[in-house]
Amino acid sequence: MRQFLRAAEANQEFTHFATPEENAYIEAFHSILETEVVQRFELDSYYGAKLSIDSYMDFYNNRRLHGGIDFMTPQQKWDEYELSEKTNFITSGEADRAMLESNPAGIT
Numbered sequence: 013m014r015q016f017l018r019a020a021e022a023n024q025e026f027t028h029f030a031t032p033e034e035n036a037y038i039e040a041f042h043s044i045l046e047t048e049v050v051q052r053f054e055l056d057s058y059y060g061a062k063l064s065i066d067s068y069m070d071f072y073n074n075r076r077l078h079g080g081i082d083f084m085t086p087q088q089k090w091d092e093y094e095l096s097e098k099t100n101f102i103t104s105g106e107a108d109r110a111m112l113e114s115n116p117a118g119i120t
Contacts, residue, residue: 044072 017024027034049068055061077083084092 014024032039045065045068049055049064053064055064073086075085077085078089081089
């Protein structure tokens, strides 16, 4: 795992032992998953559990509204973020282009 993370240039973060408050987002997700799936359905096999959780993940990301993100789905929030990033990139690219047009030699 560490080798994969290094290759992906990802930083691994550890929390202190027995301090779930340091990892509140995943703890909240685990609580929601337990309440909405594990306690509601009888998961009698690994395969059945996988199907139930996969189905729930689709619901959670694409149809369940989340109060913490303005009653949007995570997918809607991600799409909004990607659109703003593209807009920012285009806007900064246009600014660079305008600067080069007004100063083609790049002299400052």
